[in-house]
Amino acid sequence: MSEPRQVNRAYQSQLRRNWWLKHGYYQRYMLREATVLPLLFFCGCLLTGLYSLQHSEQSWLNWLAFMATPWVIGLNLLTFFASLFHAKTFFELFPRVLPILPAPLMIAGQWLGTLSVALLLALLLGGVL
Amino acid sequence: MQKTLVIQRYNPEQDHKPHPQHFTVPCDDSTSVLDALLYIQQQLDPTLAFRWSCRMAICGSCGVMVNGIPKLGCKTFLRDYKDDITVEALAHFATEKDLISDMSVFLTHLQAVKPYLINHDTRPQPHQQTPKQLAKYAKFSNCINCGLCYSACPQFGLNPAFLGPAALTLAQRYNLDSRDQGKAQRMPQLNGKNGVWGCTFVGFCSDVCPKQLDPAAAVNQGKVASAADFVIGIFKP
Amino acid sequence: MTQPTRSDEPIWWALFSAGGVCFAVLIPGLILTLAIAYPLGLLPENALDYAQIRQWLFSDYWGLAGLVLVGAGLCLPLFHAMHRVHHGMHDLMLRAGGWGKVLCYGSASLLSVLALYFWYLGLSAS
DSSP: OOOOOOOOOOBOOOOOTTGGGSOHHHHHHHHHHHTHHHHHHHHHHHHHHHHHHHHOHHHHHHHHHHHTSHHHHHHHHHHHHHHHHHHHHHHHHHHHHSOOSOHHHHHHHHHHHHHHHHHHHHHHHTTOO | OEEEEEEEEOOTTTOSSOEEEEEEEEOOTTOBHHHHHHHIIIIIOTTOOOOOOOSSSSSOOOEEEETTEEEEGGGOBGGGOSSOEEEEOOTTSEEEETTEEEOHHHHHHHHHTOOSOOOOOOOSSOOOOOHHHHHHHHTTOOOOOOOHHHHHOHHHHHOTTSOOHHHHHHHHHHHTOTTOOOHHHHHHHHHSTTTGGGOOOOOHHHHHOTTOOOHHHHHHHHHHHHHHHHHHHHHOO | OOOOOOOSHHHHHHHHHHHHHHHHHTHHHHIIIIIIITTTTOSOTTTTOHHHHHIIIIIGGGGHHHHHHHIIIIIHHHHHHHHHHHHHHHHTTOOOHHHHHHHHHHHHHHHHHHHHHHHHHHHHHO
């Protein structure tokens, strides 16, 4: 008599660590999540700047010199684009989570906010205000 | 016109993992993936196993991965693919045979959120609802339980205990219904780490939903509701 | 079916969301002026004058502008960032368990307190 045939159970595939590389949609998601990495660098810059400002004039000048180093400018340029990409995704998600007004209106309003803040800061530091 | 389908075959009595098998099928502009699968089963290989019923995107049973993206076989057409088309069983679910997935986890998660009207009013007259009240939940009410959103959701793939897009969308759908009184019963499920908080708004679920329900929006509106419930819970223990 | 325990995510999610707004609305302008335009000489030489900035952040209106900058430019974006790092670790299958959470939100809290402390030092010196 033959042995009863061994029947396997259902096949369960396991997600691998690189699952997010498999599809453009997931890559974009991971890119969105990764925008916080350059943000952390800029937060570090701000924190050291705040420390320098309360410490002494010399350390403030040192911080300004540090901020003008080419690699720091480069990294902050990356942070700038990361913040814009984050803003785009965040602004588009917001009206879906809290649908108060028509989505295009809410998205435009948020961009207007970002633009106003940048303009206000530029005018303030530019000595116009 | 002819096209080649590469189908991931899996026979639980023989195989340890799925393996690809090539089939060439005749097709024209109106041939769907489901039509092609039926052709294969009827003309080339009667052992091919897959689920189907209505052929018109309402029964939700023919969900498969087409070139790695969850699709309804009946709503996906061969004309939209240039090269060979890979067809696999839905991702993140266990595969029972060929293209047949074990959907029991999904059904358990659906059950957990009580996706039905809960109303203690036993009077015989109908529960009336204004168009405005209907509009609040209408866009979340067309779910056909096909499970495509679970195959699109990496959080469900990473943690099968996560209630997932469809269940959380249905919870939100009934919570928003003016005739429903079951929100208090559903919130504990939503408030847990495997409820709305298991979601990171990847958003792919809304992309693949064949009924354009926007489950990602529903789940994240659920986060707002759960956060409000959290604050209320602090003051009313 | 057993009732799941209530998650503490609403706290972190609220901080994350508020930080996300700051990251999207305030941070681009801050980077553009402080980290790009000024270092590249596109703003006047005295735009970031020591005494002037100190006055703005630590003196005028009881240092309110400084507090807003610390809160919206540092604390909330830090919680935003560390929330995404926390979930990112789960996405990358780095199972750090409870320690990952302590590390993420702990570091965000610590750096936030530090930022507030620096502001307070500036405030009391001015």
